Amino acid sequence: MADALLRAWRHPRPEGATGRCIGAGTDLPVHWRRAKRLARRIQQQARRERLAHCVHTSPLRRCADVGRWLRRWGWRHVRDHALLELDFGAWDGQPWISIAKAEVDAWVAEFASHHPGGGESLLQLLQRAAAWSPAQAATRDVIVVTHGGWMLARRWGMAQAVPSAATWPGPPAYGALWSMPA
Numbered sequence: 803m804a805d806a807l808l809r810a811w812r813h814p815r816p817e818g819a820t821g822r823c824i825g826a827g828t829d830l831p832v833h834w835r836r837a838k839r840l841a842r843r844i845q846q847q848a849r850r851e852r853l854a855h856c857v858h859t860s861p862l863r864r865c866a867d868v869g870r871w872l873r874r875w876g877w878r879h880v881r882d883h884a885l886l887e888l889d890f891g892a893w894d895g896q897p898w899i900s901i902a903k904a905e906v907d908a909w910v911a912e913f914a915s916h917h918p919g920g921g922e923s924l925l926q927l928l929q930r931a932a933a934w935s936p937a938q939a940a941t942r943d944v945i946v947v948t949h950g951g952w953m954l955a956r957r958w959g960m961a962q963a964v965p966s967a968a969t970w971p972g973p974p975a976y977g978a979l980w981s982m983p984a
Contacts (some may be wrong), residue, residue, distance in 0.1 A: 806942045806984035808951050809847070813864040814840050815976040823901065825921065825951070826886040826957060827894030832864045840977050841871035847979075851943075859947040860885040866884035881919045885936045887949035891921030913967040924955070924965065935984075944984055953980055 816824070816837035822829065848855060855877040859869040864914045869879035886907050893901055903917075909916045950973030957980065958965060974980060 806944070808956075808982050808984040809853075809943065809945045810951060810956065810980045810982065811840065811844060811868070811947045812950050812976055812978045812980075813860075813862075813868065813947055813976045816864040821897055821899070823890050823893045823896050823898055825888045825890035825894045826862070827889060827891070827921070829862045830864055832867050834867070836977075837867035838871050840947070841868045841875075843977070844868070844872065844947070845875065845877075848945065853943055853945060856880065857947060858882050858885060858951060860887070860952070862886065865947045865949065867979075872957045876963070882934075883914030884930055885946055885948040885952055888918075888924065888927045888951045888955075889921035890898075891917065891919030894921065912963045913970065915932040924970075926957045927951060928959045932959040942984075950974055957982055 814832045816832050818830055822828070844857065847853070851936035855872070856876055856879075857872050858880045859865040859868050859882070861881040861883060865885070866879075866881055867929050869877075869881070873879040893905075896919075904920075909918045914928075932955075934956070953974055954971060958970075
């Protein structure tokens, strides 16, 4: 599937995320209008490009709610834990200001291998994102609704060396589409 294309959409802006460490352990809601709006954009792209009506999402509501709208409109919706955001362990859901500076500094010093909050390391997320394959899908081109961290890991893992805190880019905008080789 050398020519297969992965169309990764970042979930809509969730409710209650501002100022908090949000990862795989925090299942925040998305306003139904934002989820429906993104689902419509995905549906329009699929129509324009004659893509199969199948979407793979993270099981967290901020992604899965978009898949639920598409399922209502006749799409196949597959929830996949491999599309989850980084697991921040005990940090997940906490205000950033309540996480000890020494703990954040330890993560920055060993950015790729450290397990923030006792959760998943960035290397583990890079491996998980790289291992996700469109072979899990019934069609050549794949549509996913996932998280900013997963999208960065997938893109980074395709072309880069192990990242440092200084070289790790900011996340894509909410609702952004990144197309990349599958």
